[in-house]
Amino acid sequence: MHRRRFVQSSLAAAVVASLPAKQSLAALLNLTTEVSADVPAMTGDGAEVTLKQSAVQDLSNSLRGQLLLQGDDGYDKHRRVLYPEYDKYPGLIVRCAGAADVRNAVNFARTENLLVAVKCGGHGAAGNGTCDGGMMIDLSLLRNVRVDPIARTADVSGGSLLGHMDHETMAYGLVTTAGTVSHTGVSGLTLGGGFGRVGRRFGLALDNVLGVDIITADGEFRRANKDENPDLYWGVRGGGGNFGVVTSFKFQLHPMQRQVVRGRFSFPGSEAKQVLNFFAEYSENAPDNLYVSGGVAARANGLGVSVSIIYSGPLDKAEDFLAPIRKAGTVAAEDVRTLDYVFVQKMGDNTDIRSVAASKSGFIEDLTPQLIDAIISGMVPHPGRSHSMAFQQSGGAIGRVAVDATAFPHRDSKANMLCGVRWPYGEEGAEHRAYVEDYWKDIEPHTKGFYTNDMLKESQGEVNLNYLGNYRRLVQIKDKYDPGNLFRLNANIQPSV
Ligand SMILES: Cc1cc2nc3c(=O)[nH]c(=O)nc-3n(C[C@H](O)[C@H](O)[C@H](O)COP(=O)(O)OP(=O)(O)OC[C@H]3O[C@@H](n4cnc5c(N)ncnc54)[C@H](O)[C@@H]3O)c2cc1C
CATH class of the missing domain: 3.30.465.10 (Uridine Diphospho-n-acetylenolpyruvylglucosamine Reductase; domain 3)
Structure with missing residues (x-):
């Protein structure tokens, strides 16, 4: 679709003309999209509709941010979310610069009965930050x-x-x-x-x-x-x-103090059961300032198991919590460091991109020996994929809030259990998908509900x-x-x- 952009002041035009990266200045200089034709779109019920050129132009003119339509510079970048498999094409993207833009976008979408996707960080497991044909409300200009x-x-x-x-x-x-x-x-x-x-x-x-x-x-x-x-x-x-x-x-x-202690211990896969039994008891008895994560992984060369902690209490007490982990099994590798909390919060960046199509998750109220058996026995090392099961610990202050105090009800959970199977993006995955479905059949009976932020294609009944x-x-x-x-x-x- 061919579209011309015009600039609302000659001064701005001169500035833009002198800059190569002019699209990044679009919101700043109040560039307005000139809409040259009607815009095909999708309603919330999945019907195809055509939005009148004049209506879309009015929407564009109402924004301090930016409207992007297919073919516009920046459209391809902003239509995307974290997971590349959600390769969707919204009918229109409204890049909101403030609450007034959000208001205009919402009013337009409601009037036109559009399908609406709201994108903040774009990490949603189900890819709901984008959509085909509807309106994406992109909040990436709204960062403060x-x-x-x-x-x-x-x-x-x-x-x-x-x-x-x-x-x-x-x-x-x-x-x-x-x-x-x-x-x-x-x-x-x-x-x-x-x-x-x-x-x-x-x-x-x-x-x-x-x-x-x-x-x-x-x-x-x-x-x-x-x-x-x-x-x-x-x-x-x-x-x-x-x-x-x-x-x-x-x-x-x-x-909170800036410095925290991070410890990570790996053990041989042959000790997976023993280490996970230790992990269950250790994390159950942890004080509030001790965050315990752990997991077991199957790669081409076999199983591995790990226990990690972040301790945000008095630094001279950290050893009290590290020492028991060393006795959990035969430590194959150990990494203990005192680190800046903000740095720790970035340590998983870019390396933690999970495969959505082959992940499963559920809350557990207990990591029982039976569940540990099911986790380990179902894991099959395979040259073409990696498979991991990790635990996102809850408890402590999370569990001390009443179930009906907020809409989030899973206060009795001890952990959110996340199973992910990955293989190189772009390679055929049917075998791996079938594997994880099969694997989860033995695990699911041990779960109680799921974290909505990790949900994929659960039925409406399951969601309710x-x-x-x-x-x-x-x-x-x-x-x-x-x-x-x-x-x-x-x-x-x-x-x-
Ligand atoms: C790498 C990675 C690490 C993660 N780690 C954790 C973790 O440590 N702890 C944890 O609890 N979860 C974690 N998650 C899960 C995470 O909570 C969800 O993926 C969450 O939905 C991400 O939010 P987002 O804004 O990035 O995603 P988006 O896809 O932008 O948004 C997800 C959904 O939230 C809604 N939404 C977004 N913004 C707004 C808004 N301003 N107003 C109204 N609705 C809005 C929309 O329905 C949207 O579909 C992780 C996910 C990933 C991919």
Whole structure:
């Protein structure tokens, strides 16, 4: 589609003409897309529609950010999410520069009945940050963190990444719970849960949300906190993106020292059962300032098992927690270091890209000997793939919140268990997919529900059940704030109206 861009002032035109990377200045200089034709699009119900050229032009003119249509410079970059297999082409991408743009986008999408995808960090396992034919609301221009060190709070814009938040808050010796890979989005992670290395001390990311600014499906700006719209405040803490687009979070921050101890121990696969039994007991009895992760992996040359910790307590006490791990089995490799917490939070970047098509996950309330047997016996080393099972620990402060205090109900879980099977991207994967489906059959009976942020293609019935006793209340909130189910690309709560 051929499209001409025009610049709204001659000064801006001169500046742009002199710069090679002019598209990156689009939002800054208020470049407006000239829409030259009607735009094909998709509704939420999957019907093909044609958007009138004039309507799309009005939308573009209303933005401080940028509208991207197929063929525009930047469209291909911004349509993408983390996982390359979600190779989708939105009908239009609205790059919102502020809450006013989000409002205009939501109003347009609702009026035209469009399918809507909301993208913050683009890490969503199901690829719901993008879509074919609908509107992608891209929040990547909306990245800002303002720390109030006196009140110990942070205002975090809805498109921010975890690394932005850790960087800004730790400058004042303050943190809030964030996940373990710094380029994950604050919004997706927080609205669905938010496990992380300090979660056992300070709760899930969502437990630290004091309030949100949100544009709901009717296009209204709403503040939700314990005093204003308390029902919505309850719902966004676990109900994901079901009610609207969060433009800003207010987080509670907590004092913490910069230095933490990281220890990683590997053991031979022949000791996998013994080490996992140790891991079960050790993580069960861990204090809140000890985050324990572990896992078993099958590669071409056999099994391996590991136990890792992040200790954020007094540094001179770290050895008390390292020593027992050394006795768990025959240590094949050990790496113990005192490190900057913000650096640790980036250590998994780029190396932790999981294969979505072949992953499985579920919460466990106990790592029983029977489950350990099932985990190990089903793992088959294979030259063409790697297979791992890891545990994202919960408990501590996460488990001390009542099941109905927020919409996130899985407070009794001891860990989120994640199984991933990877093979080189682009290679035929049918055999590996079948393998992981088969493997998970023996594991699943030991799980109780799943983390909505990791969900893939669960049925609507499974999604409803997974909200446990909080489901009915979530439907009431959905009926009030999104009765037309505009926000449906998520662990969807279907309205009853
Ligand atoms: C490498 C990697 C590491 C991870 N590590 C952790 C971890 O340590 N702890 C943990 O708890 N989880 C972790 N996760 C899972 C993570 O929580 C989810 O993938 C989460 O959805 C990512 O959010 P995002 O904003 O990056 O994704 P996106 O794909 O941008 O968003 C996911 C969904 O959130 C909703 N959404 C996004 N932004 C908004 C908004 N502003 N308003 C309303 N709705 C919105 C939309 O429904 C969207 O589809 C990890 C995932 C990956 C890929």
